[in-house]
Amino acid sequence: MDTNEAVNNETMPESDETPETAEVDTPAAPDSDEPVIKIRNLSKIYRDFWGRPKVQALNSLSLDVQKGEVFGLLGPNGSGKTTTMKLLLGLLFPSGGDITILGETATNVEKNERIGYLPEESYLYRFLNAGETLDFYGRLFNMSKADRRERVDRYIEMVGLTHARHRQLKEYSKGMTRRIGLAQALINDPDLVLLDEPTTGLDPLGTRDMKDLILKLRDDGKTVVMCSHLLADVQDVCDRIAILYEGELKQLGRVEDLLTEQGRTRLMTSRLDDAAMAEIREVIERHGASVETIDHPTSTLEELFLRTVEESRERPGRRFVPEDAPASDEEPAANESE
Amino acid sequence: MSIETQPFDFLVATGQWAFAVTAFLVLLICGASGLAMMTHGVTGPLLVFRWIPRFPADLLQLSPRRVFAIAQLTFREAIRRKALVVFGMFALLFMFGSWFLDNPNERMELQVKNYISFVLTAITWLLLPVVLLLSCWGLPEDIRNRSLHTVVTKPARKTEIVIGRMLGFSTLMTILVVVMGLTGYVWIDREVAFNLTVYSETIDVDGQETLVEYVDEDEGVTVRVTAGDEPTQVTAATSRTALRQENPDLYALTERARIQALGRHLVAKRPVLGTISFKGDDGKPTERGVNTGDIWEYRTYIAGGTNWRAIWDFENVRSEVAADGLVLESSFEAFRTHKGDDIQESLLLQFSLVKVRRSVFRDANNNVVSATAVRKSRDDENAFEATVDGESVAVSRFPVAAHDVEVRNNSYVLIDDPEIVVLIEEEIRAPLSSFNISEFGENITVLKPQITFYDQESGERKQLDLVNDLVNDQGELRVEVACLDSGQYLGMAQRDLFVRLPSSSFAVGYSKAICGVWMMLGLIVVLGVTASCFLKGPIASLLTFVMLLVGQGFMPFLEKIVGGEVEGGGPLESIIRIVRQINVTDQLPENTFYSTIKGIDGFLNQGLFIVKNIVPDFRNFQMDTYVANGFDVPWSQAMAPSIGITLAYLVPCLVVAYYSLSLRELEHK
Numbered sequence A: 001m002d003t004n005e006a007v008n009n010e011t012m013p014e015s016d017e018t019p020e021t022a023e024v025d026t027p028a029a030p031d032s033d034e035p036v037i038k039i040r041n042l043s044k045i046y047r048d049f050w051g052r053p054k055v056q057a058l059n060s061l062s063l064d065v066q067k068g069e070v071f072g073l074l075g076p077n078g079s080g081k082t083t084t085m086k087l088l089l090g091l092l093f094p095s096g097g098d099i100t101i102l103g104e105t106a107t108n109v110e111k112n113e114r115i116g117y118l119p120e121e122s123y124l125y126r127f128l129n130a131g132e133t134l135d136f137y138g139r140l141f142n143m144s145k146a147d148r149r150e151r152v153d154r155y156i157e158m159v160g161l162t163h164a165r166h167r168q169l170k171e172y173s174k175g176m177t178r179r180i181g182l183a184q185a186l187i188n189d190p191d192l193v194l195l196d197e198p199t200t201g202l203d204p205l206g207t208r209d210m211k212d213l214i215l216k217l218r219d220d221g222k223t224v225v226m227c228s229h230l231l232a233d234v235q236d237v238c239d240r241i242a243i244l245y246e247g248e249l250k251q252l253g254r255v256e257d258l259l260t261e262q263g264r265t266r267l268m269t270s271r272l273d274d275a276a277m278a279e280i281r282e283v284i285e286r287h288g289a290s291v292e293t294i295d296h297p298t299s300t301l302e303e304l305f306l307r308t309v310e311e312s313r314e315r316p317g318r319r320f321v322p323e324d325a326p327a328s329d330e331e332p333a334a335n336e337s338e
Numbered sequence B: 001m002s003i004e005t006q007p008f009d010f011l012v013a014t015g016q017w018a019f020a021v022t023a024f025l026v027l028l029i030c031g032a033s034g035l036a037m038m039t040h041g042v043t044g045p046l047l048v049f050r051w052i053p054r055f056p057a058d059l060l061q062l063s064p065r066r067v068f069a070i071a072q073l074t075f076r077e078a079i080r081r082k083a084l085v086v087f088g089m090f091a092l093l094f095m096f097g098s099w100f101l102d103n104p105n106e107r108m109e110l111q112v113k114n115y116i117s118f119v120l121t122a123i124t125w126l127l128l129p130v131v132l133l134l135s136c137w138g139l140p141e142d143i144r145n146r147s148l149h150t151v152v153t154k155p156a157r158k159t160e161i162v163i164g165r166m167l168g169f170s171t172l173m174t175i176l177v178v179v180m181g182l183t184g185y186v187w188i189d190r191e192v193a194f195n196l197t198v199y200s201e202t203i204d205v206d207g208q209e210t211l212v213e214y215v216d217e218d219e220g221v222t223v224r225v226t227a228g229d230e231p232t233q234v235t236a237a238t239s240r241t242a243l244r245q246e247n248p249d250l251y252a253l254t255e256r257a258r259i260q261a262l263g264r265h266l267v268a269k270r271p272v273l274g275t276i277s278f279k280g281d282d283g284k285p286t287e288r289g290v291n292t293g294d295i296w297e298y299r300t301y302i303a304g305g306t307n308w309r310a311i312w313d314f315e316n317v318r319s320e321v322a323a324d325g326l327v328l329e330s331s332f333e334a335f336r337t338h339k340g341d342d343i344q345e346s347l348l349l350q351f352s353l354v355k356v357r358r359s360v361f362r363d364a365n366n367n368v369v370s371a372t373a374v375r376k377s378r379d380d381e382n383a384f385e386a387t388v389d390g391e392s393v394a395v396s397r398f399p400v401a402a403h404d405v406e407v408r409n410n411s412y413v414l415i416d417d418p419e420i421v422v423l424i425e426e427e428i429r430a431p432l433s434s435f436n437i438s439e440f441g442e443n444i445t446v447l448k449p450q451i452t453f454y455d456q457e458s459g460e461r462k463q464l465d466l467v468n469d470l471v472n473d474q475g476e477l478r479v480e481v482a483c484l485d486s487g488q489y490l491g492m493a494q495r496d497l498f499v500r501l502p503s504s505s506f507a508v509g510y511s512k513a514i515c516g517v518w519m520m521l522g523l524i525v526v527l528g529v530t531a532s533c534f535l536k537g538p539i540a541s542l543l544t545f546v547m548l549l550v551g552q553g554f555m556p557f558l559e560k561i562v563g564g565e566v567e568g569g570g571p572l573e574s575i576i577r578i579v580r581q582i583n584v585t586d587q588l589p590e591n592t593f594y595s596t597i598k599g600i601d602g603f604l605n606q607g608l609f610i611v612k613n614i615v616p617d618f619r620n621f622q623m624d625t626y627v628a629n630g631f632d633v634p635w636s637q638a639m640a641p642s643i644g645i646t647l648a649y650l651v652p653c654l655v656v657a658y659y660s661l662s663l664r665e666l667e668h669k
């Protein structure tokens, strides 16, 4: 009877696993436009032992991630990015709303065959060494011994840990742990990679490698969802981004679209002398426009981010609702009918 | 003939198990549905039913590779968490153990018993906390530091995680048990050999029976050799080594005797127990003998010099085992009514072998007729008739087995139907020659294949064949025990007289006891891992430990409470009795208050009933008493139930573990 006690504290995941017979490979089929991740009205309330609500970590989040894109989740600390990822992976159960990931429900085990996940901190087994770690995860994917040996070598080489291969993870520095965490996430050559702050703790070279890797993954047709606080990195690699604030979606769109302000033009040249500058101002005025600033370019995603957070703070309650996500949920109904 | 009294019926056990598990699952489903109804409204139960097929599905898709990966991880984790430190403690215990245990003044049997008990207890109690803590903390730790997140986001199934964990801990535990068991064996062997300084054995030297008496004291070694009728030769040496150098032949002789003596002390006797009943002074059967005052006494007594008899019925005495004769071993306890000079004298005892025939009678409709109503037919010598409802009907005789019969109200009746009296006819009686017993030592009576005895009726010596003449058609043999010294009472219990089969080696019995420890620890692993699926480490350890305590120590008490055998009512009632100082035998006043109390107690009793039936009966795993007392471990009474219990808990535990892991967020709170 003690089991019920445990069940009592948690929300029972309502979603149903799709039976094996039902379309297992449709989501990956390139011809379909089916998004890799579909989130509808997702809410998460953390509760304490007695079931009393503690924190509303996510509030009615709806978004899609398409196949082959690099999607960035942004937001200040505690805005619900990690929560979203854990919900996607079935580590947490939603308090409301629906998730479809690779065409399956979040709690489905088989979908994990095609997913790679790098947790926020590398939660690995500290008593294993790098080789044992990767070998262990390889076995969880039911890989043969030969296959594992080859992959373990390849990924350890890729993350640059060949020299520390036989040392236990508890001796690793933060960045080294991060690297082995990344190798662990990629060992199954996943179609969908979820990276929770992949660049924290990495040295500049590592950060650069990480960015290159993400771009390479995209070139290989993989889908990447990442969250990060390093906006410059996000701007460099992400196709689309979402900005969360206190569990609510505040911005969603293509990075260029979000950053391009249609009413303004910014001019950038190599260094000019004062005479040339005056001449240019003259030309602009002749065309009826005025010069507002001419300055050195800043990291503009940072501006967007700060502006969004600022606005959200000033005017709470405004939420971004993507046009293709209707507030009413016909999707879950379709899901239920199987 | 085997050492089993009642064979363990795996089929029946499996049936009971299936019933219990089904009941448990139904309860679980009902509970879950109720809860789901509260949290999810009317669709809740539907959700529960959608979850039901997932466990078998998960189990069917189990991948051995993943299970082994997790098992190996678990094993490595335990090793690198220094679980093997327990070996160090074990070694320490044994280095100093002999200081406290060696007691040269103690009788050798008791010393041997101490060594064996010490080793088995040490292994059990050293490994128990290690295994319990490891298995209870493994998963919660994994959840706490979130390393489980990287596992469950791989295609690892929940059952694979649970089974892998169980397997990993069990492997580690097995290695520990095997190594400690072997060490323990060597240690016992060495200690006994070391302490065996006095022995006298009869050995065979070139076909001649030779008695070798050996004494090793501080002053030196003395050896007395008596070969056949020749005079005893006494040899003395300053030490054992000296003897070896001075007289190698004699040394070899003592060495042979020593090994034989060792084999006598370290042995796994295989007793065949019979059923015991008594015959009173009036010659009528009775369940118990004379009571000498102590109502809790394990033994009851027969009075010497009277018609009182203790009776053992042995079954399965077939020619395979008895063709070369049988060995009866007995040890009785005397209770003397008068004390005096003769206290040193031993008691005179007589065994009689009796061939009996047990029959019931059936009428034409195959109804069983009680033997009290049956008489021999007047017309036909071999036919029987009985009076049923005033009418005389013909009945025929059917044999019954000894284990279907018990004594009640001074007659033998069927156990299944005590209304039916069984006819017991004595066909042949062979009184053996009387002998003196020593009060504590064991008496060995060898029954040769041919029994020679003095027949009182004819006044002649007679010879009978043990198997063909004295064992009845069902392979049963009755042994009657009489005490010939009047004024003495002789205490008897079922285990005091048994047929001894050729002994197993001590190693066999010891390995079985180690096996018992192993299975118990295995069950602890299963329970611990299961508990850790829904509880945090400390609580899971506590729960498992409480289960162990209840299942080991409180089981008899629980059985009594649930069976309503405890005076003073249930928990609440007894509290009230204590507070108000009402005697346990007093009736409580009849009013609503007390009936409410009784009602609640009844409810609590139901709860205790469930507890009693959920908690495994750990008593089954205790096999050390058998081995320490020099007996083999019987399969049906100890081995089979232990295996059964461990396996029986596996499936329900997996169910609980799977749903606990699946229905909870694997997030540290």
Ligand SMILES: Nc1ncnc2c1ncn2[C@@H]1O[C@H](COP(=O)(O)OP(=O)(O)OP(=O)(O)O)[C@@H](O)[C@H]1O
Residues within 6 Å of the ligand: A046, A047, A054, A055, A056, A057, A075, A076, A077, A078, A079, A080, A081, A082, A083, A084, A120, B667, B668, B669
């Ligand atoms: N296990 C938990 N129990 C209770 N509340 C939690 C738990 N995990 C997260 N939260 C709360 O949920 C909210 C969202 O947390 P989350 O970890 O998703 O933020 P985040 O966007 O990842 O932040 P960061 O940038 O710092 O990683 C926070 O308010 C946090 O306190």
Ligand SMILES: [Mg+2]
Residues within 6 Å of the ligand: A081, A082, A083, A120, A196
């Ligand atoms: Mg986070």
